[in-house]
Each structure stands twice: as C-alpha cells, then as structure tokens.
Amino acid sequence: MEPVSLPALSRVAICGGTHGNEMSGVYLVRELQRQKLEKAGSATLTTVISNPRAVQVCKRYTDMDLNRCFTDAILSSPVTVATPYEVRRAQELNTLLGPKGKLGAVDLVCDLHNTTANMGLSLISYSVQDWVIMHIYRQVQRKITSAPVRFILLDLPLADVYSQDSLGKHGFSIEVGPQPHGVVRADIFNLMKEAVDQTLDWVQCFNSGSAFEGGEVDDVYTFVKSVYYPRDPETNQITAAIHPQVQDRDFCLLHPGDPMFLMFSGEIVKYEGEEVLHPFFVNECAYYEKSIAFHLARKMTVTIPPLQVKRD
Amino acid sequence: MTSSTNVSCFHEARRVAIFGGTHGNEMSGVTLVNLWIQNGKEIHRKGVETKPFITNPRAVEKCTRYVDTDLNRAFTTENLSAPSGDDLPYEVQRAQQINEIFGPKGSPEAYDVIFDLHNTTSNMGCTLILESSKDHFNLQMMHYIKKAIAPDSCPVLLTEHPLLKYSTSRSVAKHPIGLEVGPQPQGVLRSNIFESMRVVLKHALDFIELFNEGLEFPPCTVDVFRVSEKMDYPRDTNGNIIAMVHPNLQDCDWEPLNPGDPMFQTFDGTTLRYEGAGTVYPTFINEAAYYEKQQAFVTTRRETLAAGAIKKT
Numbered sequence: 091m092e093p094v095s096l097p098a099l100s101r102v103a104i105c106g107g108t109h110g111n112e113m114s115g116v117y118l119v120r121e122l123q124r125q126k127l128e129k130a131g132s133a134t135l136t137t138v139i140s141n142p143r144a145v146q147v148c149k150r151y152t153d154m155d156l157n158r159c160f161t162d163a164i165l166s167s168p169v170t171v172a173t174p175y176e177v178r179r180a181q182e183l184n185t186l187l188g189p190k191g192k193l194g195a196v197d198l199v200c201d202l203h204n205t206t207a208n209m210g211l212s213l214i215s216y217s218v219q220d221w222v223i224m225h226i227y228r229q230v231q232r233k234i235t236s237a238p239v240r241f242i243l244l245d246l247p248l249a250d251v252y253s254q255d256s257l258g259k260h261g262f263s264i265e266v267g268p269q270p271h272g273v274v275r276a277d278i279f280n281l282m283k284e285a286v287d288q289t290l291d292w293v294q295c296f297n298s299g300s301a302f303e304g305g306e307v308d309d310v311y312t313f314v315k316s317v318y319y320p321r322d323p324e325t326n327q328i329t330a331a332i333h334p335q336v337q338d339r340d341f342c343l344l345h346p347g348d349p350m351f352l353m354f355s356g357e358i359v360k361y362e363g364e365e366v367l368h369p370f371f372v373n374e375c376a377y378y379e380k381s382i383a384f385h386l387a388r389k390m391t392v393t394i395p396p397l398q399v400k401r402d
Numbered sequence: 403m404t405s406s407t408n409v410s411c412f413h414e415a416r417r418v419a420i421f422g423g424t425h426g427n428e429m430s431g432v433t434l435v436n437l438w439i440q441n442g443k444e445i446h447r448k449g450v451e452t453k454p455f456i457t458n459p460r461a462v463e464k465c466t467r468y469v470d471t472d473l474n475r476a477f478t479t480e481n482l483s484a485p486s487g488d489d490l491p492y493e494v495q496r497a498q499q500i501n502e503i504f505g506p507k508g509s510p511e512a513y514d515v516i517f518d519l520h521n522t523t524s525n526m527g528c529t530l531i532l533e534s535s536k537d538h539f540n541l542q543m544m545h546y547i548k549k550a551i552a553p554d555s556c557p558v559l560l561t562e563h564p565l566l567k568y569s570t571s572r573s574v575a576k577h578p579i580g581l582e583v584g585p586q587p588q589g590v591l592r593s594n595i596f597e598s599m600r601v602v603l604k605h606a607l608d609f610i611e612l613f614n615e616g617l618e619f620p621p622c623t624v625d626v627f628r629v630s631e632k633m634d635y636p637r638d639t640n641g642n643i644i645a646m647v648h649p650n651l652q653d654c655d656w657e658p659l660n661p662g663d664p665m666f667q668t669f670d671g672t673t674l675r676y677e678g679a680g681t682v683y684p685t686f687i688n689e690a691a692y693y694e695k696q697q698a699f700v701t702t703r704r705e706t707l708a709a710g711a712i713k714k715t
Contacts, residue, residue: 120642121669148693206587270523270587272690276646276667327436331593352593354437375589378465 091304091395094221098297098399099197099260103136103187104286106202108157108254109376110144111271114282115202131294136196140183140254143175148272150376151176157201160256162249165190180254187257191248198222199258200289202282205267206375207384208338210238211281215262216251218243218310222260224394225302229292230285231309237281240309240341242370242387264289268338271375296399304396311341311368311387319383320351320359329353332373332383340370344386351383409711412539414614415514415577419453419504420445420603422519424474424571425691426461427588430599431519431581445603447611457500457518457571460492465589467691468493474518477569482507497571505574516575517606519599522584523690524699525653528598530558531580532626533573540577541709543609545622550605557656558626559685559702566629566700579606585653588690618713627656627683627702634696636666636674645674647688647698655685659701666698 104122106115122137129135139145141156153174159165164177165184188195211234213227218241231239242265248256255261264285269278296302319328330351331337336344344350345366351359367386371377374384422435438445438454445452456462458473470491481494482501490498504513522529528551530544548556559582561567572578581602586595613619635643645666651659658681659665666674676682682701686692 117643117646117669125670206590268587270585270590270690272588272693273523273688274643274646275652275688276649277652279646279669280649325440328433328591331591331596334593337593354433354596373590373592375587378589 091393093304093396093398095398095400096222097197098132099222099293100133100297101136101196102130102133102198102200102290102293103138103196103258104200104202105138105140105254107142107145108140108201109150109155109203110141110146111148111150112202112204113272113274114204114266114269114279116145117274117279118202118282118286130290132297133197133293135290136187138183138186140201141176141179150271156180157254158252160184160190160254161252162190164252183254184257190257196258197260198293199255199261200286201253201255201261201263202286203263203265204269204271204278205265205371206270207340207370207372208268209265209340209370210240210267211285212240212242212265212370213262213285214242214244214265216244216246216248216253216256218392220260221394221397222296223262224307224392225296225397226262226289226292228305228307228394230288231307233288234281234284236284238309238341240311241307243310243312245312296397299399299401302397304394306391306393308391310390310392311370312390314365314367314386314388316382316385317350317369318381319378320353321381328381329355330359333358336369336372336384338372340372341368344369409618409713410538411715412613412712413514414714415450415539415610416614417451417453417513418515418517418607418610419455419513419575420517420519421455421457421571423456423458423462424518425467425472425520426458426463427465427467428519428521429589429591430521430583430586430596432456432462433591433596434519434600434603445607447607447614449614450607450610452607458493458496467588470494473497474570475568477501477507477571477573481569500571501574507574513575515577515579515610516572517603518570518572518578518580520580520582521586521588521595522582522686523587524655524685524687525585526557526582526655526685527584528554528556528602529582529685530556530602531582532558532560533562533567533570533578533580535560535562535626535707537577538709538712540579541624541707542619542622542712543577543579543606545624545709546609546619547602547605548624550608551601556602557685558624560626560628560705560707563629566632613712613714616714618711621711622709624707624709626705626707627685628705630682630701630703632697632700633665633684635693635698636668643693644668648673651684651699652688655687656683658682659684
C-alpha cells in the first residue's frame with residue numbers, strides 16, 4: 091500500500107465515566123487529573139468525566155445511555171424541558187470536544203469502558219480505514235502481553251455513529267473486562283492504564299516524526315448480529331442462562347450445532363446459523379435490558395499502509 | 403468407645419421459606435425463586451411446606467440492590483416495632499410485612515427455616531452464612547451439606563459478632579440460613595453460579611426431609627470462619643478511595659492473609675501491606691455493594707464448632 095501522511099495529533103481527550111458504573115475509567119481519569127497530566131509530548135491532553143451524574147450514583151446512566159447520544163440527529167436536536175440529561179450532556183461534550191465532523195474537533199478521543207464479559211482488552215471503533223487508529227491498535231497489541239488484545243469494528247457511517255469517540259477527528263474506545271459494574275479490580279485497572287500509556291506513547295512518537303511501517307493486523311472482528319435470550323412467550327421471563335461452553339469464551343468459535351443456552355429446565359438451545367462466527371460481549375450486564383445475550387462477529391485481517399506525520 | 407446420650411430434640415421443620423431478591427440485582431436467587439413460584443416440584447418435600455418468596459419486588463423490577471434502604475439490614479427491633487405507615491422507607495414497610503407473614507421474629511409462630519439467596523461479586527464460592535454458633539440444627543444441616551457436595555467446598559461464615567452482625571430478612575425465622583454464591587456481577591445470571599446454588603438448596607431440603615422423617619444426626623464438628631474486623635479502602639480527606647484491593651489479595655477469599663502481605667495497591671502502583679497482629683482469613687473481598695458501606699473486605703478467624711446430636715421431637 092502507498093504510504094500515508096496525516097496531520098499531527100495536537101489535541102487528545104481521554105474520557106472516563108461515560109457509563110457511571112464502569113469504574114476503571116472513572117478512577118484512571120481521576121488519577122490523570124490528580125497527576126495533573128496535561129501534555130503528551132507536544133500534544134495537549136484533556137481528561138473528562140463524561141457522565142458525572144451517573145458516576146455520582148454509580149449507575150450506567152440517569153435518563154438514557156450517554157454512549158448512544160452522539161448521532162448527528164441527537165446532537166443537533168433542540169433542547170426542551172423534556173430533554174433527557176444525557177442528551178444535554180452529549181451536546182455539551184460536543185461543544186467541548188467537537189463539533190463532531192468539523193475542523194475544530196479534538197484530534198483523538200479515547201473513551202474508557204468496562205464490561206462484565208471476558209473480553210480482555212478490546213479496542214472498538216467504527217472504521218478500519220482510520221490509519222491512526224489501526225496503528226495505535228497494532229502498537230497496543232504488540233506491546234501488551236498480559237491479556238489478549240483485539241479490535242472490534244462497528245461499521246457505521248459517521249453520522250450514525252452513536253458513541254462518544256466519534257466526536258474527535260479520530261476516535262476509539264478501550265473496553266476492558268471482565269469486571270463487575272461498580273467494582274474496581276487492580277488487574278483490570280492496570281491493563282487499561284497500560285493501553286492508555288501505549289496510546290499516548292504512540293501519539294508522541296507519531297507527532298515527533300516516527301515512520302510506522304505498513305503490514306497486516308489480525309484479530310479484527312466485525313459485528314454481524316446480536317443473539318437474544320430465549321423468553322417464555324406468556325410471562326416474558328428469560329428461560330435460560332448462557333451455556334457454560336459460551337460463558338467466558340468471548341471470541342472463540344461458535345459452530346452451527348454448538349450449545350448457546352442452557353434452559354433452566356435442562357434443555358440445550360443450539361446455534362442454528364450457517365456461518366461459523368465469534369461471540370463477544372457474552373453476558374454483558376447492561377445488555378439484559380435490550381435482551382441481548384451476546385453479539386456475533388466475523389474475524390478478519392486488515393492491511394494497513396505505512397504512516398507518518400504530515401510535515402507542513 | 404462412648405456414645406453421647408445427649409440428643410437435642412427439635413420440632414419438625416414444617417414451614418420452610420426460600421427468599422430470593424432480598425437484593426434485587428442478585429440474579430441467581432431472583433431466577434430460582436421465580437422458577438419455583440411457577441413450578442414448585444423441585445423444592446417439594448414430603449411433610450414440608452416450602453414457600454418460595456420474592457422479598458423485594460420493587461428492587462427486582464428495577465434490577466437494583468434496594469429502592470430506599472438495604473432490606474437485609476432492615477429487620478431491626480426498632481423498624482419491626484415502628485408504627486406502620488406509607489411515610490416509612492419502602493424496605494422498612496416490606497420488613498414489617500415479611501415479619502407478619504414469616505414471623506413474628508423471636509416468637510413460636512415464626513417459620514422454622516428461611517433460606518435467603520444471595521450473590522456476591524467476591525470469589526466466595528458457595529458460602530453458607532450462620533448467625534448463631536449455638537444453632538445446632540443449622541450446624542448439623544451445614545455439616546450435611548458440606549459432606550454432600552464434597553470434594554467441592556462450602557465455607558461457613560459465622561456472622562455472630564457484637565458489632566458486625568446485622569438484621570437480615572432471614573432472621574425472622576427460628577433457623578436462618580444465608581446462601582452467598584459468587585463471583586457473579588450484579589445484574590448478571592451465570593449458569594454455573596445458578597446451578598451451584600440450586601444443588602446446595604437441594605441438599606439442604608434433603609436434610610430437612612430426613613430430619614422430619616425421624617433420622618437422628620450424631621454429634622459433629624463444623625469448621626467455620628468467624629467474622630472479626632471490617633477493613634475499609636484507604637481514602638483521602640475527601641473520602642475518595644485512593645487504592646484498590648491488591649492483585650495478590652483479589653479473588654483470594656478464605657485464603658490466609660499474613661502480616662506483611664500485600665493488601666491494597668494505589669492507582670500509581672504503590673503496595674500497602676496488612677499490618678495486623680496475626681494471620682486472618684479475608685472474605686467479601688471487593689464486593690460491589692460494600693463500597694458505600696466502607697468495606698473492602700472483612701477478616702475472619704478459623705474456629706471449630708461442635709454440634710450435639712439432634713433429632714425431631
């Protein structure tokens with residue numbers, strides 16, 4: 091592939107507490123603020139607690155999920171007395187870090203999350219053609235050996251991207267698990283800190299002119315579809331738990347005929363799709379309200395070009 | 403060989419309740435009790451009325467620990483004897499209702515046995531919680547359960563302590579038993595945790611059935627962990643947590659913690675060590691619900707309790 095040169099990343103934002111009970115990011119942002127970390131080499135660093143009200147009550151959100159409020163439509167919707175807190179807050183964050191899609195936006199947004207799923211360290215973004223993000227992923231994957239590192243693609247046009255990381259010119263989320271909501275585990279915190287350190291390290295190297303060679307990155311997973319919990323048609327109660335052969339086995343293979351759910355009555359519900367896919371976000375607490383047991387993804391490899399900062 | 407002729411006689415355990423949803427986001431108990439309310443075949447035992455019951459339905463509906471106040475701390479004498487009214491916190495009203503149905507606490511009319519189903523984010527396995535070291539019926543039941551699930555283990559936590567004991571929903575019964583199974587995140591249902599709880603309850607109900615049939619249980623001993631001290635997170639002057647449970651301690655419930663062992667790790671990587679006088683056995687390590695109760699873990703000390711022979715009257 092042809093080498094690519096891109097503008098320097100002069101403004102970087104690290105966001106925690108987008109979901110108020112995902113504690114690694116809350117404590118990591120507070121720690122960065124305590125250390126008064128305001129620069130990463132030549133880049134300025136902004137640290138934000140995205141949903142302070144939700145953090146205060148240690149809940150995912152107060153009115154609605156903040157991390158679904160960053161579509162173009164919601165960001166531009168008029169504010170009335172009935173507007174949910176998180177919509178107002180999203181518009182505030184858009185002023186602070188954006189405006190989304192415009193020249194004034196920060197160069198890089200890194201949004202910190204935890205999951206109850208056994209996903210190790212996952213970087214999530216909405217494009218596999220943002221070479222800044224792909225090179226950051228490669229560095230994080232190469233340098234971090236204490237946990238598996240993977241990339242998840244939620245392929246959506248920018249206007250429809252609903253997550254906070256879409257505010258910046260480049261953006262991604264760091265998702266670390268498993269951790270119960272409301273809990274801070276030292277091993278999970280340290281893993282997230284390592285990922286943030288590697289990200290800021292890459293940004294500094296990039297800004298100071300390092301040339302990053304092209305190549306292939308693997309363990310890239312594209313969202314295909316969601317799998318829902320079986321429910322009793324009369325009572326609407328969930329009637330099964332995720333099968334022990336899928337539980338804690340995010341990113342493993344799910345073949346047609348493999349068990350997916352173990353009914354409370356003892357029967358097994360099997361995967362009846364035709365394609366071999368990879369489950370992820372297996373048994374994420376926050377997805378029960380959407381009735382989602384897990385998502386399924388296709389695995390791929392992405393070729394990335396050599397990358398260097400653009401010299402004016 | 404001498405055999406003891408001292409047998410304690412207890413009335414048949416006729417009325418048994420199984421509480422789920424005392425904390426609305428502890429999903430194994432909520433799920434099991436809802437299942438058994440629909441179809442109680444699995445918990446049916448000859449001669450026993452087994453009543454599955456959701457204790458905090460509003461909290462269950464919102465999938466939250468509690469609505470106004472922790473139900474599992476609400477069964478104090480003060481709360482239970484307070485004049486009833488809509489202005490009382492929801493859980494206090496609920497405690498009074500539960501006391502009416504399953505109690506009154508401390509009276510001869512109270513239920514014989516209540517099992518209270520809980521989950522924890524701590525790595526406590528299948529823990530049985532015992533409130534009194536003198537409850538020989540409960541000690542014998544716990545001995546029976548431990549033997550039945552061996553080689554899997556079933557630690558017994560004794561919460562008998564002048565300051566640390568709390569007024570639980572199950573304390574309404576003559577013989578209260580807590581089942582605390584983890585690790586499981588709040589709001590999540592794990593198949594393995596669910597099935598473990600189900601198996602422990604099965605053995606507990608088997609014990610009751612055998613007891614009611616007239617089986618005499620010989621004297622036995624039960625190894626327990628008696629609560630000793632509550633340990634909070636290190637905090638700054640504003641009350642913010644400044645360190646996490648150390649990676650060496652995390653998930654090590656029931657394992658010895660010796661003076662000098664790592665206990666907490668600050669966010670910038672410094673190790674803080676345990677400075678107690680002797681070895682303790684921590685549990686409830688990093689339970690989500692206890693951050694607001696200022697508890698990172700609780701220390702326990704090992705003890706062996708003796709239970710005399712028991713049989714029904």
